[in-house]
Amino acid sequence: MKAKSETMTVGDLVELHKEQMLKANPEYQRGIVWNSTQKKKLIDSVLRGYPLPRIYLHHVSKSVAGMKTEGLEVIDGQQRINALSEFAQGAFKLFDPVVDAAAAKFPGFIQNQPCHWAHKNFERLGEELQARFLDASIPVAKIETKDANEVRDLFVRLQGGVPLSAQERRDAFPGNFTDFILQIGGKPELVRYPGHDFFVRSLGMKPGQDRGKTRQLAAQIAVLFFHRRESGADSYCDINAQALDDFYYQNLDFDSASDGASRLVAILDKLAQLIQPGKHAKLRGHDAIHLVLLTDTLWDDYVRSWEGRLPEALDKFLAAVAEGNLTRKAPTPSEYWSQYAQWTRVNSDRGDTIGQRHRFYQEKMLGSLQPLQPKDPVRLYGELERSVLFYRQKKQCAVCDVAMNWREVEIHHIEEHGKGGPTSIENGAAVHKKCHPKSATETQALAEKLNGSGRVA
Known part of the structure; x- marks a missing residue:
């Protein structure tokens, strides 16, 4: 196997792909799997001048019936070449880092930079940006060998690295x-x-x-x-x-x-x-x-x-x-x-x-x-008891039986605290702030209601 390192422009790769002189071998390649977000981000990277990884190509020369053909097969880089080619043919528009923030998820420093290609396809880029795209250089390794097994072995080795975990x-x-x-x-x-x-x-x-x-x-x-x-x-x-x-x-x-x-x-x-x-x-x-x-x-x-x-x-x-x-x-x-x-x-x-x-x-x-001692002797019930009672009561107010929002929940002493009622889960009831009993009559009425339901002894 011989390997030659060189650079090619995006324009060269796009033209070779368009003319069917740059193909993936379907016998071992997986087909097109990149989604639109991945494709758009690749083009964005090219226009920002970010360097792209090396592409591996197999230089294939064949003689059939006295005719000779030459071409290139993609060993590694199929997804990138396909994305570059599709964009050059006007297949999709690029992200606006601000307007499309939810989908694009560009970091803040990029959102703060001007983006002259936002929401544009290749045709609408203008001559300067089109040239920047087509003239961008990509490192290429051209492989020469007549042994297909060597190419497959190289493909396996290139794909054989342990991929990054999500974290x-x-x-x-x-x-x-x-x-x-x-x-x-x-x-x-x-x-x-x-x-x-x-x-x-x-x-x-x-x-x-x-x-x-x-x-x-x-x-x-x-x-x-x-x-x-x-x-x-x-x-x-x-x-x-x-x-x-x-x-x-x-x-x-x-x-x-x-x-x-x-x-x-x-x-x-x-x-x-x-x-x-x-x-x-x-x-x-x-x-x-x-x-x-x-x-x-x-x-x-x-x-x-x-x-x-x-x-x-x-x-x-x-x-x-x-x-x-x-x-x-x-x-x-x-x-x-x-x-x-x-x-x-x-x-x-x-x-x-x-x-x-x-x-x-x-x-x-x-x-x-237990026993938990509240820091605030006035508040008495802490968030933990409040949470337990909230769910025990299936998020319903003990007074009006209507659903409660967590932020409006208060805890009421069924047996009044001032009369010796303990600050315990068994002696607490979750209520709306507006429903919290404020008089002895209201407190007694709630105690009788809960006692009748079997809630308290």
């Missing part, structure tokens, strides 16, 4: 959120990114060896955490690959010194201190997610006496889940299987599934963390 690809995204996740999720190849102790020690993860799994979990936790801070504690978002990609691009200007980011790091610091390596059964990604969200709920409302009980409460929950897994085929499986464990296996990165798991998790953990 390894995100690590290359522009923007400040990328750096934040590298800091907490770790990338030990770089000294400045050793990874947070919560992931490295408490969870026993290995960010230098796991192809980005630690950073992906860090990103999933961060996305859920920041979404709930913005949308409310009753809101859970998807954390699948597309959702993470979207969050990265939507938060290019992320402030790692913001109150929210500092709070998340402080929570991870505390959990790394409390959850010591080797003291618990192996913690999975979902355990870490729910532990962080629970700690966020406890963080502001309660005196920190819960900290000393958290490791034991976690052990109790993990043990119950393990026992629950053993009942999964039983006629009546444990609630730890039906309401939690099975949902770590099915659609586990969907917001509604995460919410279902977390509501069960926090109610069980709340029971194990």
